[in-house]
Amino acid sequence: MKVLITGSNGQLGGDLLQTAPPGTDITAWDLEDMDITDAVQVDARISSIRPDIIINTAAYTAVDKAESEPDAAEAVNVRGPANLARAAAGRGNLLVHISTDFVFGGDRDCPWQPDDPFHPLGVYGCTKAEGERQVRKLHGHRSLILRTSWIYSVHGNNFVRTMLRLMGERDELRVVNDQIGTPTWSRNLARVIWELLEKRAPAGTYHWSDVGAISWYDFACAIYEEGRALGLVEREVAIRPIATAEYPTPAKRPAYSVLDTSGTEAVVGHPPRAWREALREMLEELKSQVTSDK
Numbered sequence: 001m002k003v004l005i006t007g008s009n010g011q012l013g014g015d016l017l018q019t020a021p022p023g024t025d026i027t028a029w030d031l032e033d034m035d036i037t038d039a040v041q042v043d044a045r046i047s048s049i050r051p052d053i054i055i056n057t058a059a060y061t062a063v064d065k066a067e068s069e070p071d072a073a074e075a076v077n078v079r080g081p082a083n084l085a086r087a088a089a090g091r092g093n094l095l096v097h098i099s100t101d102f103v104f105g106g107d108r109d110c111p112w113q114p115d116d117p118f119h120p121l122g123v124y125g126c127t128k129a130e131g132e133r134q135v136r137k138l139h140g141h142r143s144l145i146l147r148t149s150w151i152y153s154v155h156g157n158n159f160v161r162t163m164l165r166l167m168g169e170r171d172e173l174r175v176v177n178d179q180i181g182t183p184t185w186s187r188n189l190a191r192v193i194w195e196l197l198e199k200r201a202p203a204g205t206y207h208w209s210d211v212g213a214i215s216w217y218d219f220a221c222a223i224y225e226e227g228r229a230l231g232l233v234e235r236e237v238a239i240r241p242i243a244t245a246e247y248p249t250p251a252k253r254p255a256y257s258v259l260d261t262s263g264t265e266a267v268v269g270h271p272p273r274a275w276r277e278a279l280r281e282m283l284e285e286l287k288s289q290v291t292s293d294k
Contacts, residue, residue: 001197004029004051006036006084007058011153012098015190016055021198027051031058036080046087053197055096056084059128063102066123067250077127078134085138094142095135096193101149101181101209103129106254113260114147114205122251132205144196145205146189146264149257150219153186154286159216160279163223164286167237177217177241181257182209185278195268206267207259212275217241226280230287 001024007013008028020026027049034045036058046054060066060076081097088095104112105119118129135143152158160183166173192208214222220239227233244253265271 001025001053002051003053003055004046004049006034006054006056010057011151011156011158011186012057012190014155015153015186016057016193019187019190019194021194036083037075039083042083043087046091051093053094053096054084054088055193056081057098059098063122063124064250070123073123073127078130081131082134082138085135085143088142089139092142095139096144096146097135099132099145099147100128101147101257101259102254103132103147104254104257106256109256111258111260114207114263121254124251141203143203144201146193147207147259148184148189149209149259150181150183151186151189152183154282154289159219160223160282163220164227164232167224167227167233170237172238172240173220174240174242174247175217175220176244176247177215178243179253179255180213180215182212182259183219183275183279184209185282188273188278192264192268199267201267206264207261208264209259209261209272210275210278211272213258214275222276222279226283230283232283232287
């Protein structure tokens with residue numbers, strides 16, 4: 001199996017490399033290797049390596065910044081997937097495209113199904129939704145679209161690492177308590193991608209996240225408790241719940257973005273992991289890295 005991973009320097013790209021099945025022939029490219037927004041370059045570069053499978057993890061994910069940079073978000077989240085889908089269609093490649101809970105609006109209190117209609121609230125969600133449309137239109141019969149939520153890892157910019165940094169700097173943190181979703185360790189998502197490929201999952205749209213429906217405040221409290229237990233947080237910090245209205249941001253976030261993963265569970269043959277168990281394992285790994293760096 002010859003696989004091209006785009007966005008290889010990101011959170012998911014790194015974990016895909018770490019969890020790849022033995023014997024997988026992987027080409028890992030980031031922006032400096034191939035600009036997915038350049039159709040000519042995409043076609044030429046993919047022709048040069050002839051992969052069987054393309055896994056697109058590249059994305060413009062700066063949710064708030066996207067509101068003032070819509071063209072940049074559109075280039076990466078819409079034009080990029082379209083270029084990859086067109087190149088894959090021309091060669092019969094399988095395309096795995098990663099998407100997000102932000103394609104939904106959050107105006108409900110039960111998990112979102114893969115076939116629910118889009119209702120994005122901001123530029124980021126709109127561009128990710130349109131990126132999905134492009135993949136389906138250009139190469140839908142040979143594409144897997146996999147949505148996930150609240151992703152984090154031991155590397156990169158994410159909520160867990162931000163909270164740990166702030167807990168080392170401040171005596172009190174105020175965190176939103178009325179946005180509900182599910183944290184997802186990118187390691188678990190990477191494993192499921194490889195499982196979907198191994199099981200030869202049919203083309204279509206899939207959901208995967210760890211298990212649980214919590215607020216950002218709940219997540220912050222768990223990061224603090226687990227971080228204290230592991231010695232990653234060395235001081236007492238008060239964490240206060242606040243409403244979204246008390247923390248205005250340029251982009252509006254979904255109030256509820258839990259994803260229904262049952263369809264993916266049926267294909268891979270197991271349920272997702274509990275979010276807190278995954279968080280603990282990620283923090284243990286982070287601690288081992290911090291210790292080895294000293």
